[in-house]
Amino acid sequence: xxxxxxxxxxxxCAKTYPDGTRGLKPVNLTINPxxxxxxxxxxxxxxxxxxxxxxxxxxxxxxxxxxxxNRDVTQLPVEKRDIGMVFQSYALFPQMSVETNIAYGLRVRxxxxxxxxxxxxxxxxxxxxxxxxxxxPGELSGGQRQRVALARAVAVKPQVLLLDEPLAALDAKxxxxxxxxxxxxxxxxxxxxxxxxxxxxxxxxxxxxxxxxSAGEIxxxxxxxxxxxxxxxxxxxxxxxxxxxxxxxxxxxxxGLISFGDVAFSCPDHLxxxxxxxxxxxxxxxxxxxxxxPQVTIERRAFLGDRIQLQLKTHNQQVLMAEQPGDTxxxxxxxxxxHIDTIRLMPANNH
Amino acid sequence: xxxxxxxxxxxxxFITVAVSLFMFVPVIxxxxxxxxxxxxxxxxxxxxLRWISEVWSVYGSTVSASVLLxxxxxxxxxxxxxPCAYALARSQSRFSRAFEETLMLPVAIPxxxxxxxxxxxxxxxxxxxxxxxxILIGHILFTLPFMxxxxxxxxxxxxxxxxxxxxxxxGASFTQRFLGVLVPAIFPSILAGIxxxxxxxxxxxxxTWMLHTPLTRTLPVGLADxxxxxxxxxxxxxxxxxxxVILPILWVLQGVANWVxxxxxx
Numbered sequence: 001x002x003x004x005x006x007x008x009x010x011x012x013c014a015k016t017y018p019d020g021t022r023g024l025k026p027v028n029l030t031i032n033p034x035x036x037x038x039x040x041x042x043x044x045x046x047x048x049x050x051x052x053x054x055x056x057x058x059x060x061x062x063x064x065x066x067x068x069x070n071r072d073v074t075q076l077p078v079e080k081r082d083i084g085m086v087f088q089s090y091a092l093f094p095q096m097s098v099e100t101n102i103a104y105g106l107r108v109r110x111x112x113x114x115x116x117x118x119x120x121x122x123x124x125x126x127x128x129x130x131x132x133x134x135x136x137p138g139e140l141s142g143g144q145r146q147r148v149a150l151a152r153a154v155a156v157k158p159q160v161l162l163l164d165e166p167l168a169a170l171d172a173k174x175x176x177x178x179x180x181x182x183x184x185x186x187x188x189x190x191x192x193x194x195x196x197x198x199x200x201x202x203x204x205x206x207x208x209x210x211x212x213x214s215a216g217e218i219x220x221x222x223x224x225x226x227x228x229x230x231x232x233x234x235x236x237x238x239x240x241x242x243x244x245x246x247x248x249x250x251x252x253x254x255x256g257l258i259s260f261g262d263v264a265f266s267c268p269d270h271l272x273x274x275x276x277x278x279x280x281x282x283x284x285x286x287x288x289x290x291x292x293x294p295q296v297t298i299e300r301r302a303f304l305g306d307r308i309q310l311q312l313k314t315h316n317q318q319v320l321m322a323e324q325p326g327d328t329x330x331x332x333x334x335x336x337x338x339h340i341d342t343i344r345l346m347p348a349n350n351h
Numbered sequence: 352x353x354x355x356x357x358x359x360x361x362x363x364x365f366i367t368v369a370v371s372l373f374m375f376v377p378v379i380x381x382x383x384x385x386x387x388x389x390x391x392x393x394x395x396x397x398x399x400l401r402w403i404s405e406v407w408s409v410y411g412s413t414v415s416a417s418v419l420l421x422x423x424x425x426x427x428x429x430x431x432x433x434p435c436a437y438a439l440a441r442s443q444s445r446f447s448r449a450f451e452e453t454l455m456l457p458v459a460i461p462x463x464x465x466x467x468x469x470x471x472x473x474x475x476x477x478x479x480x481x482x483x484x485x486i487l488i489g490h491i492l493f494t495l496p497f498m499x500x501x502x503x504x505x506x507x508x509x510x511x512x513x514x515x516x517x518x519x520x521x522g523a524s525f526t527q528r529f530l531g532v533l534v535p536a537i538f539p540s541i542l543a544g545i546x547x548x549x550x551x552x553x554x555x556x557x558x559t560w561m562l563h564t565p566l567t568r569t570l571p572v573g574l575a576d577x578x579x580x581x582x583x584x585x586x587x588x589x590x591x592x593x594x595x596v597i598l599p600i601l602w603v604l605q606g607v608a609n610w611v612x613x614x615x616x617x
Binding site: 078156 | 443509510513514516517518519520521522523524527531532535536538
């Protein structure tokens with residue numbers, strides 16, 4: 001399948017619903033040709049609204065602008081936008097067979113029957129649905145339905161593929177394998193895709209770049225690693241992965257310290273004015289109790305298979321979560337020393 | 352779990368038999384009355400098909416009239432009701448919500464009153480008054496709410512909203528998605544509506560009694576007429592014909608509806 005790689009420009013795109021609710025504040029985003037971008041955020045953050053604006057299923061406020069390959073599509077109705085969309089519920093046509101579902105977009109465009117057959121055949125191979133061509137959606141498993149929905153959406157070679165929580169309806173195990181399959185398929189198609197999800201693992205596995213959204217705004221855009229390591233906003237740090245929040249009292253701020261009761265680390269310069277700092281659980285290092293390092297007691301230990309999660313309490317009653325390799329021998333009640341790599345600290349306040 | 356086989360309860364069995372007899376005896380008597388020579392002497396007077404053939408010669412035309420009328424009524428409620436149901440289901444306005452709630456009102460008003468209103472308004476339009484069209488209008492008024500209600504609730508289902516959006520994203524025009532996707536997807540509900548409209552129309556006597564003329568009679572009206580003006584045997588034979596005509600049609604319709612439900616339902 002040869003799919004044209006389309007650049008998407010979202011310019012001051014906003015949505016206010018008729019009842020006055022602000023679905024989306026004006027957002028700006030450029031999606032490169034052939035890029036897979038994830039809109040990631042908690043429910044109600046506006047990610048689905050933005051996707052539906054791209055699809056044309058909602059009308060944007062005046063002043064908003066959406067460009068597909070430099071062509072203004074803001075006023076175009078859904079039918080004319082040349083998009084493919086995969087819905088959370090798959091929205092397959094229940095009375096049609098797998099192949100008729102996939103061919104639907106071609107049929108309504110009046111594509112000749114032999115071309116339809118050929119394209120459907122290719123897609124059936126691509127998404128591994130061979131042998132199920134004549135089945136109805138009701139006779140398929142969740143994963144198979146999802147693949148039919150994807151094949152149907154890309155059959156018309158759309159400029160843009162929109163995925164609305166495409167894996168949310170699947171169970172955990174299946175989700176994981178389909179996630180990799182989907183990531184692989186999108187790369188092979190080379191299509192520009194916008195993927196909406198609230199699942200950070202899914203977004204990290206599928207997308208080239210992530211746009212983290214909250215309260216109708218895009219907070220930060222970037223690839224997974226830079227968002228995880230260098231979040232520009234505390235919300236991004238907290239949403240992507242887990243963080244410990246370490247409060248700093250007035251004394252610690254004045255003296256430029258990250259204090260754990262009697263012992264303290266010096267605070268990196270760029271965090272000196274912060275009233276609290278953030279630290280990922282995997283960056284909390286534990287060593288046998290020694291002088292000169294803060295003492296912590298293990299309060300709870302949870303075995304998570306590949307790793308072990310420890311809940312720690314410092315002398316000044318701070319609670320910290322730490323993640324250790326799965327073979328860690330530390331037990332509940334044990335007293336250890338805490339070591340933190342201050343380079344890994346992130347700001348908790350927004351500037 | 353331990354399932355205990357129930358002990359036979361003679362008392363319950365007796366009640367069941369008694370209730371069944373109470374319900375079936377009138378049917379049997381009514382049917383037999385149409386098949387005996389003389390209702391007063393009963394079976395001793397001997398069995399005959401005389402009354403049935405008499406009914407057929409006098410009222411035979413009402414059978415086809417009723418079936419055709421019911422089919423026409425189904426056709427009209429489909430053409431009027433399905434788009435109306437769609438419009439109601441998709442409309443966001445407060446007016447359409449209110450309209451939906453008043454939809455069943457014509458059903459609550461006695462048919463006689465509706466018929467009277469029709470006669471007062473259009474009774475002197477002769478070609479209408481003298482044709483089956485007048486009865487058809489009455490039947491549509493009475494049955495349309497049932498079609499709209501049934502189909503409207505199907506259109507409102509979230510999965511229907513989603514497949515309509517899916518069809519739009521694939522480039523389908525309104526006509527393409529309405530006829531090609533939505534209507535087939537709610538086909539079981541449409542069939543349920545058809546079954547209801549057909550049943551209501553074919554048995555309707557209230558409105559029809561007021562709207563009919565001696566030349567435009569339906570089966571139930573003819574039945575009432577025969578009970579009122581003819582021998583009891585004739586009326587009973589008429590009932591028998593009614594049952595023989597209606598039951599197979601309803602069975603077939605029900606069978607089709609079930610088949611569709613099993614094949615296309617969730």
